[in-house]
Amino acid sequence: MKKISIMVPTYNEEENVEPLYEALVETLTRDCAKYDYEILFIDNKSKDRTREKLRKICRRDPKVRAIFNAKNFGQFNSPFYGIIHTTGDCCICVCADFQDPIDMIPKFVAEWEKGYKIVCGIKTTSEENKGIYFLRSCYYKLIRKMSSVEMIEHFTGFGLYDKAFVKVLRDLKDPTPFIRGIVAELGFERRELEYTQAKRRAGKTSNNFFTLFDAAMLSVTSYTKVGLRFATIMGMISIIVSFAVALVYLILKLTNWDNFPAGMTPMLLMVLMLSSVQIFFIGLIGEYIISMNQRIMNRPLVVEEERLNFEEEEAGKEEQA
Numbered sequence: 001m002k003k004i005s006i007m008v009p010t011y012n013e014e015e016n017v018e019p020l021y022e023a024l025v026e027t028l029t030r031d032c033a034k035y036d037y038e039i040l041f042i043d044n045k046s047k048d049r050t051r052e053k054l055r056k057i058c059r060r061d062p063k064v065r066a067i068f069n070a071k072n073f074g075q076f077n078s079p080f081y082g083i084i085h086t087t088g089d090c091c092i093c094v095c096a097d098f099q100d101p102i103d104m105i106p107k108f109v110a111e112w113e114k115g116y117k118i119v120c121g122i123k124t125t126s127e128e129n130k131g132i133y134f135l136r137s138c139y140y141k142l143i144r145k146m147s148s149v150e151m152i153e154h155f156t157g158f159g160l161y162d163k164a165f166v167k168v169l170r171d172l173k174d175p176t177p178f179i180r181g182i183v184a185e186l187g188f189e190r191r192e193l194e195y196t197q198a199k200r201r202a203g204k205t206s207n208n209f210f211t212l213f214d215a216a217m218l219s220v221t222s223y224t225k226v227g228l229r230f231a232t233i234m235g236m237i238s239i240i241v242s243f244a245v246a247l248v249y250l251i252l253k254l255t256n257w258d259n260f261p262a263g264m265t266p267m268l269l270m271v272l273m274l275s276s277v278q279i280f281f282i283g284l285i286g287e288y289i290i291s292m293n294q295r296i297m298n299r300p301l302v303v304e305e306e307r308l309n310f311e312e313e314e315a316g317k318e319e320q321a
Helices: 017-031 050-060 074-084 102-113 130-146 163-172 179-185 209-223 226-255 265-297 311-320
Strands: 003-010 036-043 064-069 090-093 118-126 155-162 190-197 304-308
Touching: 003 017, 003 074, 003 102, 017 036, 017 050, 017 102, 036 050, 036 074, 050 064, 050 304, 064 074, 074 090, 074 163, 074 179, 090 102, 090 163, 102 118, 102 155, 102 190, 155 163, 155 179, 226 265
Parallel strands: 003 036, 003 090, 036 064, 118 190
Antiparallel strands: 064 304, 090 155, 118 155
């Protein structure tokens, strides 16, 4: 019997984990009855009662597993770590806030049975803020044009991954994984299914300007060279413009500088403009250096504090040893 793994990352989702668990079990037992299943929750150091509720679920259902992180390791590392610790023939990633529709799971599985190694859920519309959705659309189109990898628009990670792809992820050894880019880059045959993103069932999103900016910069530094190339080109243009301005002012100085009405204002404006460009690109280059530094340090994706319902797997490893 094939086994389906459901991976759910959580952070302050005390109002959602129990209803989500019940909805997942109902869908899996009703619509995917011929499959075995496991549900893996990975908690990113929640500050509410999320872990307390996950412990209760794990005590009454051995098919539910949980990993509790020692600290918050960010919005990318924790889900990636959860995926590579699933044991099923496929892994389906689902957000804990009900924005990923549970009824898509049987559709994902049906496409997987047709031979697709990856099935992606693509947001075509969203019941959330229309302005945010528009900005996301602009971002996806921009990053797709900038990247040599054909990035998937409106793909958040919600989807199905075959165990062959999960094995690739395990062997990747990437300390700063960006699953959306990895899916697009590694070339497994995939199917894209459209869905409408619902509103959060309860609680507040942990996303803010800084987390969204972090996601944007990770995709830029991991999958584009345009920023650095643009910095180089702008530097060349700035050199040419600066040389031309300096030459003009030298000629004016040698000829009739005293009668020139503009004074030093154009030169000061030029210096301020070029300085602003330099500061911007120094910051951009710094983002690339940060990304490189994180990869060079090769620190662990996640440090675990506790595992629940992994006893059989750990016992098997001890027997093999």
